[in-house]
Amino acid sequence: MDHDAFRVLEPWCWRAPSAHNTQPWRLRYEPDAIRIGWDPAHTLPVGDPTGRDLRLSLGAFVETCLIVAADAGLRLEYVADHDEHHRWVGLLRPAPDRYPTPFCTTDVWERRTHRGTLAGTVDADTRTALDAVARPAGGSVRAVPDAGRLGTLLRTADRRQYADPAIVAELRHWLRLDPTHPGYHADGLTDRCLALSRPAAVGLRAVLAGYPVLRPLGLPRLLAAAAGDPLAQGGTVLVLLAPDHLDPPGQV
Structure with a gap:
C-alpha cells in the first residue's frame, strides 16, 4: 500500500466537516491499511453525550478520504472495524477499483x-x-x-x-x-x-x-x-x- 501517496492528500481530507470543527479524526498507518480513529480530546462529551455527532463526523471524514483518493487515482475502500474501547472505526485498504463517486477534490476544497x-x-x-x-x-x-x-x-x-x-x-x-x-x-x-x-x-x-x-x-x-x-x-x-x-x- 502506497502510504506516501495518501499522506500527500491528507490536507484535503481534513476539509471534512465536524461538530464545532473539532476535527476528531486520527490516522494510523499500518503495513497493509490505514486505520481511522479519533482523539477523545477533540470530542464534545457535554454537547454530544451519545457520540452521534462524533460518528457522523468520522463518517464524513471517511467519505472525504475516499473521494480525494479516487480523484488522485488511488484505489481504496473502507472496511468497518468499530472498536469503542480503542477508539477506532475502521480501515482504508487497497481495493480492486477506485471508489465510485460523483465528487472530486475540488468539491472537497470548495466545501463551506x-x-x-x-x-x-x-x-x-x-x-x-x-x-x-x-x-x-x-x-x-x-x-x-x-x-x-x-x-x-x-x-x-x-x-x-x-x-x-x-x-x-x-x-x-x-x-x-x-x-x-x-x-x-x-x-x-x-x-x-x-x-x-x-x-x-x-x-x-x-x-x-x-x-x-x-x-x-x-x-x-x-x-x-x-x-x-x-x-x-x-x-x-x-x-x-x-x-x-x-x-x-x-x-x-
Missing part, C-alpha cells in the same frame, strides 16, 4: 459551512439529485414542509443551550474569536466561520467571559436573540433521513 441567513429555495431537481446520493446507503433526503415554523424551535434550542453552563464552557473551549488564538488556523469555530464582525466577536468574548454573573440576568435569552433567525427570509430546509435502527458502525 454557511451560518448566515438562508435565502431562496432548493429546486425539485436538486432535491432529487441529493436524494439519489443518499439512497444507495439506505437513507433519503426530504424537504421540511413549512420550514418557517422551525424558527421558534431554533430560538428555544438556543436559549436552552446558552442556559447550560457546561455546554457554554465546552463551546467557549472551541471558539476562536481572535486571530491571535493559537488554534485559530487549526480547528474550532472562528469569527470568520461564524460570520461575526470584529466588534461582534469582541463583544461575544466579553459577554461569555462574564457568563457566571450575567447568566441569571437573562444572558441566555439575549444570546439566543442575537443569533437571529436563519429562516427569516424563507429558504428550504433539507433533512437527511438515516435507515432505521442504525448501530454505531452504521452511523459512521
